[in-house]
Amino acid sequence: MSRLFVIKIGGNIVDNESKLAQFLSDLSSIEDRIILIHGGGKIATALADKMGVEQTMVNGRRITDASTLEIVTMVYAGLINKNIVAQLQANGCNAIGLSGADGNTILSHKRTVALLDYGYVGDVDMVNTSVISALLQAGLVPVFSAITHDGKGQLLNTNADTVAQEIATAMAKEFKTTLIYSFEKEGVLLDVDDDASVIPHLSSEYYEELKAESKIFAGMIPKLDNAFSAVSRGIDGVIIGKAEKIKELTSGKTGTLIK
């Protein structure tokens, strides 16, 4: 099987013009097949402010009402996605920007209301790999925003880490797939304030141990749960690390590896 990297780029990098430009330049020099996934939180919040649309956050998660869905569709699938694609093109990388509605690539359903109504938020049901494979085959680099659809005309705001995990596990049937979560930290850290405390290999046993001792930074837990779920579903491995070292991450020289 040939190799594929499914790379999620964190919001703090997307928000930083010079870091993003360097990341996209580095990414363009990678010779393996790549799929890129981005979110982009702060720009959406800034636009909502300008438009006077109040944003409700519960436990760090955005409640997506109808106006907020319009905003995230504009910002994620429009402004950020097309600027990333244009910059990749400028670096000689033939990128194609997609939402999950495009080519019917990612089907989701509106999250059922339990204790809290998250609004127009999608939980992924299926990734259609045939169109994604056809694009890769044509030499294109798919760039996904985390907007999906329900197949009945409704767009849905979706967690970008989850989108990356779902794409990676689906593509693992056709490619030797590595999922990379690239963000502002060196990897999974034993001490959140010390970049030198990166854990090079994280087994599920060690992860459970660290969680039990409350040694894992709370914000990392959903990402790591996603990572272990992906590994159990057939992908080759998950690498978590610094976006500024994306090339070293793909060659396994830095970051935290989960197998």
Added chain:
Amino acid sequence: MSRLFVIKIGGNIVDNESKLAQFLSDLSSIEDRIILIHGGGKIATALADKMGVEQTMVNGRRITDASTLEIVTMVYAGLINKNIVAQLQANGCNAIGLSGADGNTILSHKRTVALLDYGYVGDVDMVNTSVISALLQAGLVPVFSAITHDGKGQLLNTNADTVAQEIATAMAKEFKTTLIYSFEKEGVLLDVDDDASVIPHLSSEYYEELKAESKIFAGMIPKLDNAFSAVSRGIDGVIIGKAEKIKELTSGKTGTLIK
């Protein structure tokens, strides 16, 4: 050669939720290959108002400063494009939304400043047909917003009628291509207030005659100049007519035909 319809949908239809829904449902039932192009003026203006970004229009054309470029990228390539794609998917049509940056499909350059600086407005240099053909081959229906790029990382706002014409003439090398301008009128009218005055066939001689007699509605002239330019560049024909009759337009039963 197999047949291809390149269809431009007018802003007044995009702005009207129920007309757009009907159009997309009708479009999904057409069995020939299709490429759809849309703009979407009023929604961008409404967003600019909400954000307090002043819009300058000169002779009906928008001056695209940096803030306005962000707005049209969000509205055209994000909000409108993804909602059109999601609705087509709901109708069983496997649409894929694109800007000219995606797959490097449409290269343009920033318009040189002559008497007036239009800002970030692109004049098309080249349509790369290979990616578009690969998408058609994969059974996808490309849906273009009128945002293009210069290959150096700059997105550019581009006239949607021109984008449609450039795509149609480029694709004419591989397909028997008909360009359709669909909008709120029955076709090219002798009397702008009388829908029954539609001209069924418009030759270039008759067009010059009507222009000399000032019998062509001024707003139609750029569209018709685009149409005659397309015909002279190898496409099979241009049809101008009512979006609500899109199926009849593709079978040549209504509208104005230019050959």
